[in-house]
Amino acid sequence: MSNFTAKPLPSFIENKLETYLEKHIYSRNNGKHIVQGLQPSDDSIVLRSNDYLAICNHDYIKARQINALSNATREPIMSAVFQSQTVDESSFEQKFADFLGFDHCIITQSGWAANVGLLQTIADQDTHVYIDFFAHMSLWHGAQNAGSKIHPFLHNKPKNLLKQVKKYGPGIVVIDSVYSTHGTVAPLKEFVEVANEQGCAIIVDESHSIGTHGPDGAGLLSELGLTDKVDFVTTSLAKTFSYRAGAILCHHKVHECLPFISLPAIFSSGIIPYEMEALKATLELIKKSDHRREDLFNKSHKLISGLKSLDIRTDSNSQIVAIETGTEENTERVRDFFEFNGIFGAVFCSPATPKNKSVIRLSVNSEVSDAQLDKVLTVCSLAKEQGLLS
Template identity: 40%
Template structure:
């Protein structure tokens, strides 16, 4: 790969050169841990967030094809101009009912939902923001609209959150229900109760729990009976809903306010009719997908327990996301290459998605994985333990230390 750094102004050349240097330390662009082999139809893939294995469902594909064949009245406009009987507003009403919310707003992506919502809440206010250190980057980017203090709290640490609220006052508390990097789960009931009692409003990102958790897939906030205390929920619909969109669940009257004030709503065109048709059919399938949800969680438990028995540290994961923290980027590249050479594909997470010395391979489990495929993944991880140097991983050493402390206690 050729870089024309000399063509850039100094400030940009410095940034590009830092990336080139980072790749050079790993042996060149071809050794970037993000690059690798391309999976085939026979590969065992744990890279997709299509948790309920719905993306290629024939009912969804069929209705999208039909919608694509009926684009006579196609309008590329912002959703602010949409009124009356149209696919987007109808789907928003359905999603509000599904999420047990007064209103819902459809956005172009989960990223746009989060940055737009936080902007609409805090811009030009002095309300402090409290955000879990492991919250999704879209949530962090939304906090940049605030002129008030942004106070990160230690991951899932309610005591730390309470101490910050006592110091800075009530404001907006932001968490994920399931954290996308390592699959950990927010102690949602205790955290919501504590923050609500302090006079805070809450925003819960349910991207990795909407469709997969709760009655009929309605999410964890519904499952734990927290609707009265969680004012806002967001979700990417590129996970269990297998589409390209985002959703905001909000109080009555807020959707119109958001569409008139949120930058992503004002300055981007709305979704196209065929996209909404696909999401609408997906919702039908998710509501009746209890068997798929049960299989998803069974598959995740099986894989997690199998990897744990081999000495891999899976202690952070409590969901369908299983992260194997190999550490330095060169260590993660060895892990990725070892897996891909045996036709198993996971997702590499490196800086800025993780701290520089805590890169990892993330396994995203789905309900369509067979017992044979899960067994093969576990066998591969057994075979590569020495090859990847699992005993040298910081996460393995941490697991050993925790085990020793537990034994002493």
């Protein structure tokens, strides 16, 4: 601990922080935020990671990045504004754009930066933005930053979207392909049809489907033959790609304008060249991972069907399996019960979920064993017997 004496904060800041601490941390049984429980042991079953294909420590990726680091010269640490916008066929950007069926790919610092920056670029105060109620918070934040007219629609309800568009007029439709909190999958064909028939642009965030779905992992849009019917795809590369970056897939003039309009692009340093080499190696590996994708979906199906057989509610139909736990008080009890029995999921509560509708998210990966999934289901069954799950 430092011996320095800190300057007292102004009372309005101190009061805000103290109110939060009293409500969300000091009141907990362990004196921590609800998302923080026990530390996993070596034999715990940890289902928190978005590394769905279990490739983040793959020798091929590590070797490629080590080689790139060894051969690196002085790397440009500066805003992407000052970096060349020209890419060649061997670049990760062009390979990723070709992989997903777009003309251009813009690499960003994160999925958050991709979504916020794209909406800042294409929307303004006169733009209607139609957004799924459960769309990622970065998409909401981007629309808010653009000052747009935001119209939420019911989760995964194309008819409700159509009703809104007919009332307010053409705009930008914003959805996820696979929703990060509950693991639900969007009815993409229906949403794309509404958007195109009503003269809307459409953004699909494929963060949780690129790498896991579609031919060679090219995503749900590719699997459904819809790529040429959407305007923009965004993705976080911190999911299946297991790296800290994001991407915007686009056509036309957006790639020329965005680096000079998007505030995250202007006021953040760009991705370093040796980092691109790791992404390129990961893309090559993902394309060759059909066996991992098959294992992932078989194991996801096993967990989902097992929960349903126990009459435990989950709306998931993907590798993200969310168990509804209700209030934060009950969620804390479920978390403690799971962790005491060696099961570690991720707690999602407000603001990631509506108040009193918390979930514990279990993220399946291709390397989790059948025996481990059997244990998860046994623990869930015991939790239900004790009245912790409904």
